Amino acid sequence: MDLIINKLEGAIQKKELGLNDVLTDAPIIIKLLESGFEELKLLISDFHFEEKSDEILFFKVKKPRLFSKLIYYQKIYHIELNRPVSGFQVQECFLKKEFEQINAFYNKNTEFIQYYRSGKTLMDEFYFIRGKNDIELNLESFYFERDPRFSTAFDFKVTRLLANDMLAAYLNNQLVRLKYQEENSYNIDDTIPYAKWTDKKTALAEIIYGIHEAKSINAGNIGIKMLATILGNTFKIDMSDIYQIFLEIRSRKGDRTTYLSSLIKSLNQKMEAADNR
Structure with a gap:
């Protein structure tokens, strides 16, 4: 199961x-996700979790983390497909x-x-263990969700x-870009030097949360979502799932801040090398 998830x-x-x-x-991303979910569904439908905690982890964290991306990419695809092509106010x-x-x-x-x-975890066994489906939820579910298994x-x-x-982060970003373009009469992409984050998203998330907890930006008077949006836009990577990434980081065993630890190690090695020259 984890092999399929990690591969996907x-x-x-x-x-x-x-x-x-x-x-x-x-x-392309939508097709990958749909194919991956079909494979995952075949496995999980008849799979028995040995521990309730494992089943809760799958349905509370692992499955939604992937499935939300399918819904997100389908939604932004249809938004851009139907988006007006001219007029700042019309697009806004x-x-x-x-x-x-969303609201x-x-x-x-x-x-x-x-x-x-x-x-909180008090209601997790009701919310995230199979066999306790809510009739109301079935009416609003995706086709992947109609199988109680x-x-x-x-x-x-x-x-x-x-x-x-x-989606909210994406829309906010698009509105900011529109406003900037309207006020400056040029393409926002042409004003920012190209710099793209090429490491794991969890690595950038560690930096974002570290900066936030250290209150290094605006003396801490900035939300984690906004900070993630700013750095995500700067480095051209979607960090709108920052809360979900944090849950993944929290679930790690041993050193949970592996990237920050590697940064400290790399910087110390550089300074030691400079000292020895």
């Missing part, structure tokens, strides 16, 4: 690093309308979202939450 995540990350045009590149109005569905989801699921974001009562809500988080 690796393939998706490579495609994301090369993502330049949504209309051209998103369908179009993008802002997309927020209505409706947040408002409808406030209690669960607070539970999930706070890291491959879904739980609330894993699809987590999936939609993560997808909406990524």
Whole structure:
């Protein structure tokens, strides 16, 4: 199972690093995810988890982390496919309308979202163990979710939450770009030197959380989501799933800040080498 997930995540990350045009590149990512989910579904449908904690981890973290990307890329593909091609105000109005569905989801699921974001676990066995499906959820589920052997009562809500988080970040970024272009009358991409993050997303996430916790930007008066958006835009990598990445980092065994530790080691080695010259 983990082999399939790791292989799929690796393939998706490579495609994301090369993502330049949504209309051209998103369908490739969507196809990869759909194929991967079919394979994962065949495995999980008849799979028995030895521990409840393993089943909860899969349906609370692992599956939503991937599935949310499928929904996200399908959504931004259709947004760009139907987006007006001219007029700053027309495009702005179009993008802002997309927020209505996101806000409706947040408002409808406030209690669960607070539970999930706070890291609580009291209701996890009800939310993320198979066999306790909610009838209401079946009405709003994806076709992958209609098989109770491959879904739980609330894993699809987590999936939609993560997808909406990524979508909100994408829309905000597009609105900022539109505003900047309107005010300056040139393409924002032409004003920023090309610099692309080529390491793992978890590595950049460690830096983002480290900066945030050290209160190094605006004396700490900046949200983690905004900080992730700024650095993601700077280095041309989508960091809209920053909360989900943090859960992945927290679940590590041993040294949980492997990238930050490697930075310290590399810098010390450089200084020691300079001292010995």
